[in-house]
Amino acid sequence: MHFVVTGGGTGGHIYPALAIARGLLAKYPEARVLYIGRDGGLEADLVPRANLPFRAIPVTGLRRSLSPRNLLVFWQAARGVLLARQILADFKPRVVVGTGGYVCGPVVLAAVLLGIPTLIHEQNALPGLTNRLLSRFVSQVALTFEDARKYFPRKARVKVTGLPVRPEVLAWRRDEARRAMGIPEDAQLVLSFGGSQGARMINLAMIEVLKQLNGREGVYFLHVTGSGHYEEFCARAREAGLSIAENGNIILVPYLDEMPRAMAAADLVICRAGAATLSELTVVGLPAILIPYPYATGNHQEYNARSLEREGAALVIRDRDLTGPLLAEKLVQLLAQPAKLKAMAGASRRLGRARALDEIVEIIDNLAR
Numbered sequence: 531m532h533f534v535v536t537g538g539g540t541g542g543h544i545y546p547a548l549a550i551a552r553g554l555l556a557k558y559p560e561a562r563v564l565y566i567g568r569d570g571g572l573e574a575d576l577v578p579r580a581n582l583p584f585r586a587i588p589v590t591g592l593r594r595s596l597s598p599r600n601l602l603v604f605w606q607a608a609r610g611v612l613l614a615r616q617i618l619a620d621f622k623p624r625v626v627v628g629t630g631g632y633v634c635g636p637v638v639l640a641a642v643l644l645g646i647p648t649l650i651h652e653q654n655a656l657p658g659l660t661n662r663l664l665s666r667f668v669s670q671v672a673l674t675f676e677d678a679r680k681y682f683p684r685k686a687r688v689k690v691t692g693l694p695v696r697p698e699v700l701a702w703r704r705d706e707a708r709r710a711m712g713i714p715e716d717a718q719l720v721l722s723f724g725g726s727q728g729a730r731m732i733n734l735a736m737i738e739v740l741k742q743l744n745g746r747e748g749v750y751f752l753h754v755t756g757s758g759h760y761e762e763f764c765a766r767a768r769e770a771g772l773s774i775a776e777n778g779n780i781i782l783v784p785y786l787d788e789m790p791r792a793m794a795a796a797d798l799v800i801c802r803a804g805a806a807t808l809s810e811l812t813v814v815g816l817p818a819i820l821i822p823y824p825y826a827t828g829n830h831q832e833y834n835a836r837s838l839e840r841e842g843a844a845l846v847i848r849d850r851d852l853t854g855p856l857l858a859e860k861l862v863q864l865l866a867q868p869a870k871l872k873a874m875a876g877a878s879r880r881l882g883r884a885r886a887l888d889e890i891v892e893i894i895d896n897l898a899r
């Protein structure tokens with residue numbers, strides 16, 4: 531059986547597509563999955579490294595404003611549809627799956643024109659432009675957040691499946707993770723990080739938080755600065771008179787490869803509101819203070835964050851409101867209310883969708899029949 535997955539531009543679209551490809555190969559070991567991405571896109575690098583066959587088509591993004599450049603974009607999109615149509619006609623997939631990003635447009639449209647069943651997955655609570663346009667033609671839409679449903683046509687077949695998380699996120703037990711990290715069983719552990727690049731605003735606020743709580747009995751901190759921000763963080767911490775080595779309750783790292791282990795050990799998380807991160811938090815059942823990245827397309831991180839806040843799983847601080855004292859105040863309040871933290875953890879867990887990948891593969895399986 532043949533399948534095509536497509537999605538590109540950012541890791542946020544590519545990793546879900548790769549996860550779905552792996553899910554399909556696990557269910558149908560004899561299947562062939564072809565990834566169609568953009569010429570020169572990040573996917574052209576990531577997909578071959580994941581050992582999947584890759585074909586590229588040229589596409590460029592649409593300007594959201596009226597721009598003469600959009601004429602060129604339309605011409606390229608039309609050419610993209612023709613090229614994709616040719617690839618699909620040769621490869622003959624049973625289903626085509628798109629996870630967003632410009633490249634999805636021509637590939638999924640070509641599939642629709644050929645009468646091949648199509649599924650798109652929308653990662654965010656505020657859907658991207660490509661997925662919104664495609665939702666009028668595709669066989670099925672899968673969502674991470676219930677909140678995204680209202681942006682799709684009422685007649686579209688929409689299902690909330692969640693976003694597949696890395697298997698390691700489900701593999702760690704809290705006590706094992708704590709033992710491996712040297713964190714006492716009865717201490718509170720606060721995990722803080724930006725996106726995969728780190729976040730300067732969160733770093734600056736965390737310096738104040740750590741200064742206030744340095745050496746506080748029963749509270750541990752694991753703060754991830756982001757690889758590009760580590761030196762600056764250390765310099766600023768020194769300037770602020772924060773001595774991290776002094777009390778041993780602060781662990782500071784540039785990047786965390788062991789994020790799944792840290793999440794299993796944590797009691798509370800301070801972070802941005804990317805879809806992958808929030809899916810991980812809710813699968814583990816972690817309460818959070820979320821500071822959405824304000825420059826994400828359409829401010830979608832705030833929509834993501836608000837959907838957790840509405841269910842009582844998180845507090846939201848807008849980036850422009852973020853200060854060290856405000857973050858410290860919210861954090862100290864929460865740490866002093868274990869019952870509230872427990873309720874937030876429960877709300878988070880109820881939103882978690884550990885079976886997201888299985889559900890998406892089931893939908894594809896039904897479309898393939």
Ligand SMILES: CC(=O)N[C@H]1[C@@H](OP(=O)(O)OP(=O)(O)OC[C@H]2O[C@@H](n3ccc(=O)[nH]c3=O)[C@H](O)[C@@H]2O)O[C@H](CO)[C@@H](O)[C@@H]1O
Nearest residue numbers: 541542543653725726754785786789804805806807826831
């Ligand atoms: C800046 C931006 O526009 N990001 C978007 C991008 O997110 P992107 O995928 O870049 O970011 P996410 O927050 O969703 O994921 C970050 C990932 O990095 C991992 N991690 C992070 C730090 C670390 O030290 N170690 C580590 O392993 C996290 O556990 C998580 O798995 O696509 C998502 C899906 O469309 C969107 O929701 C995000 O808004």
